[in-house]
Amino acid sequence: MQYPDAIALANAIRNRETTAEAVVKNTLEQINQQNERLNCFTTVIADEAIASAVQIDRAIARGKEPGILAGVPFAVKNLFNIQGITTLAGSKIEREKPPAREDATAIKRLKEAGAVLVGALNMDEYAYGFVTENSHYRATPNPHDLTRIAGGSSGGSAAAVAAGLVPFSLGSDTNGSVRVPAALCGVYGFKPTYGRLSRAGAFLFSSSLDCIGHFARSVRDIATIFDIVQGEDSKDPVCTQKPAQLCLPELDRGIEGVKIAVADDYFAEGAEPEALAAVETVAELLGVTARVTIPETDRAKAAAYIITAAEGANWHLPNLRSRPQDFDPATRGRFLAGALIPATWYLQAQRFRRWYRQQFQSIWQQVDIILAPTTPCVAPLLGQEKIIIAGEEILVRPHLGRFTQPLSFIGLPVLSIPLKLSQRLPLGVQIIAPPYQESLILRVAATIEPKLPSF
Numbered sequence: 245m246q247y248p249d250a251i252a253l254a255n256a257i258r259n260r261e262t263t264a265e266a267v268v269k270n271t272l273e274q275i276n277q278q279n280e281r282l283n284c285f286t287t288v289i290a291d292e293a294i295a296s297a298v299q300i301d302r303a304i305a306r307g308k309e310p311g312i313l314a315g316v317p318f319a320v321k322n323l324f325n326i327q328g329i330t331t332l333a334g335s336k337i338e339r340e341k342p343p344a345r346e347d348a349t350a351i352k353r354l355k356e357a358g359a360v361l362v363g364a365l366n367m368d369e370y371a372y373g374f375v376t377e378n379s380h381y382r383a384t385p386n387p388h389d390l391t392r393i394a395g396g397s398s399g400g401s402a403a404a405v406a407a408g409l410v411p412f413s414l415g416s417d418t419n420g421s422v423r424v425p426a427a428l429c430g431v432y433g434f435k436p437t438y439g440r441l442s443r444a445g446a447f448l449f450s451s452s453l454d455c456i457g458h459f460a461r462s463v464r465d466i467a468t469i470f471d472i473v474q475g476e477d478s479k480d481p482v483c484t485q486k487p488a489q490l491c492l493p494e495l496d497r498g499i500e501g502v503k504i505a506v507a508d509d510y511f512a513e514g515a516e517p518e519a520l521a522a523v524e525t526v527a528e529l530l531g532v533t534a535r536v537t538i539p540e541t542d543r544a545k546a547a548a549y550i551i552t553a554a555e556g557a558n559w560h561l562p563n564l565r566s567r568p569q570d571f572d573p574a575t576r577g578r579f580l581a582g583a584l585i586p587a588t589w590y591l592q593a594q595r596f597r598r599w600y601r602q603q604f605q606s607i608w609q610q611v612d613i614i615l616a617p618t619t620p621c622v623a624p625l626l627g628q629e630k631i632i633i634a635g636e637e638i639l640v641r642p643h644l645g646r647f648t649q650p651l652s653f654i655g656l657p658v659l660s661i662p663l664k665l666s667q668r669l670p671l672g673v674q675i676i677a678p679p680y681q682e683s684l685i686l687r688v689a690a691t692i693e694p695k696l697p698s699f
Contacts, residue, residue, distance in 0.1 A: 249462040250316045250411040250469075254358065257315040258304060264297035264315025268360050271317040275363065275409055283384045284404040286322050287329055287364040293317070296360045311358025312468065320414040321401050322364035323371060324348040325445035333447040334367040334397070336380045336570050337563055348445025349480070350414055350456055350473045357472045362410065365400030369572040371416055371449040372556060372579070373397050374424050374644040379572045383626055386429060388669055392623040395425030395644065398457070402429040405459045412460040412469055416443075418450050419552060420618075420648025422457035423660040427618035427672025430662040431459050432689075434466045436474070437679045438655025444479035450555040453548070453652055463689045466659065467491040470682060491683045495690040502688065505534035507616040507676075510541035514646055515620035516633055522663055522671040523617055529692045536611055544600045544650040547593035549642075551653075553582030554590045574641075601654040608678045613688055617647045618660040618672030651676060659685045663696045 247253040257264050272290050279285050303310045320326070323333040325344035332338050346352075351361060366384045368376050376399025377383040384399045386392040387407040394403040398415030402425030405413050415422045417435040426433020434457050441456040448454050458469045475487040506527050512520060527533070557564070557579045560571075564583065568576055607614075624631055624640050631640055651658050656679060660672040677685045 250313060250460065250465045253411060254312060254314045254316050257300070258310060260304065264300040264360065265294065267315055268293050268297040268317055268362065271362055271410065278407065278409065281390070282387060282403055282407055282409075283382050284365055284400040284407065284409060285319065285363045286332060286366050286381050286400070289326070289329070289361060289363050293360050293362045296355075300358060300360070311356065312472070313354065314358035316359050316412075317362045317410050318354060318359050318412050318414070319361065319363045319365050319401070319404055319410045320351060321367050321398050321416055323367065323416060323447035324351060324364070324414060326351065326361065326364060329364065331447055332364070334369040334371070334378055334381065337567065338447075344445070346445065349442040349477050351445070353473050354469070365404055365413060367400055368397035369575040370447070370556070370560065371397040371418060371421055372575050374420065374641055376400060376425070377626065385626060386623045388430060389623065392625055392669070393428065395428035395619075395623065397421040398459070399425045402426050402431055402433065402459050405429070405431045405461060412458060412465050414456065414458050416446060416449070417455045417457040417652065418453045419548060419652050420645040422459065423618050423648045423658060423672065423674060424644050426459055426660040427662065428623040428670060430664065430670030431461055432463065432466050432662060433457060433459050433660040433672070434470065435652070435658050436470060436682050437657040439482040440485055440657070440680070440682070441470075441473050442475075442477035442480040442483040444477050444483070448559065450552045452555060453552060455652070455655075463686055463693050464492065464495065467495055467686045485680070488680065489683065491686050494683045494687055497687055499688055499691050502613060502684065503534070503611045504530055504532045504613040504615065504688070505536040505611045506532060507538055507614050508535045509537045511538070511616040511647060514633060514643070515617055516622070518622070518665055518667060519617045519620055519671055522665060522673050523615055525663065525665065525697070526615055526661070526673045526692065529695050530688070532615065534611070536607060536614060538607065539603055540600065541650045543596060544653050545646065547596045547600075548649045548653040550585055550589050550593040551597070553578060554585045557582030597653060604654060604656070612677065612684060614676040616674045616676060618674050619644055620646050622667055622669035622671060647674065655679060657682050657685055659689055661689055661696065665697065
């Protein structure tokens with residue numbers, strides 16, 4: 245029996261229409277049958293998952309409340325600490341480290357809500373990439389077309405949800421690493437405000453940009469997971485916000501009076517016509533005609549790249565010096581370039597960051613929500629290095645984050661929503677809001693979800 249989302253599945257388990265054990269065993273069987281082809285999972289945690297499911301069923305039989313996500317399987321990008329498992333972060337080097345002593349905060353909170361962890365998922369090495377073509381653990385292909393990429397760096401997380409292996413998954417987003425694969429795989433991908441979800445127990449890439457995010461196949465699941473995981477955590481110095489009003493109860497409030505505009509200029513260029521048409525489709529569904537210009541966004545993308553490369557290289561400098569051969573060649577090259585960035589460039593990028601944030605403060609006085617493309621194109625082919633857009637040949641890897649990176653630069657909350665137009669491959673549209681307005685984003689998404697031409 246199929247269930248539309250994680251909440252419906254949890255309710256079925258709670259109402260004893262099925263059991264957590266049966267659900268988890270079926271999930272593990274599906275992973276076993278499909279993972280060789282899809283290569284989403286790098287680690288499967290079968291025995292622990294079944295044991296957790298059995299405990300949930302026993303709790304239900306005793307009349308105890310098992311949690312809002314009772315018995316729902318989930319998986320996480322392999323940069324999250326899982327107790328007893330070595331955290332790979334998509335790398336060869338980290339294999340040598342001892343197993344994690346405890347779960348990451350986000351995993352703990354989901355388990356407390358009754359969710360059952362079934363494994364860890366493939367990614368770009370050290371989260372530096374947009375393709376999940378990992379030289380150590382093989383590429384994760386797109387479930388809609390196995391000749392194409394899933395996106396990255398959280399490619400395994402997006403693909404596992406898109407393929408129906410798990411109802412939801414966790415990823416991380418530094419410059420678009422949740423939103424890009426979400427768009428290419430045709431699922432919802434949420435990057436909350438910087439610092440809103442705890443990163444404790446997650447392998448960092450760029451500390452001033454990294455966010456925890458998640459994937460699901462419905463807005464209701466996205467809201468539920470956010471509500472569970474959000475809240476301050478003394479183990480993460482940037483996660484200081486107390487839990488806000490829950491988003492799930494807000495989904496039916498509607499959006500009357502909400503001022504929405506489509507981003508033009510930079511966000512209306514450098515993309516295939518269908519990617520731009522996807523934005524117009526969503527705007528039409530919302531009755532939006534207003535446009536807004538975000539100045540100097542090309543410079544924001546460049547400055548974000550400088551900060552990302554410099555901070556990432558700093559984390560890995562000892563290994564770059566002592567064992568460069570153990571890095572994925574593509575990752576090594578980007579880190580080495582980052583290590584050579586002059587300090588003055590980094591400082592100037594941070595100054596520009598403050599200026600760019602100020603520009604948005606004036607924009608938020610005019611509008612409440614901004615719409616923009618998630619990616620400039622549908623999923624490129626595996627191994628494809630260049631794409632042609634508007635007659636210009638462009639490198640795939642840096643260009644996939646064209647529309648996501650400037651928003652991460654100042655920590656804005658963004659949801660990528662999936663839709664399908666004339667092509668058989670998915671596209672995504674970003675719903676962008678001011679900091680800490682996650683609830684507003686999800687209300688907008690819930691309003692149009694039933695109308696979206698999605699997968």
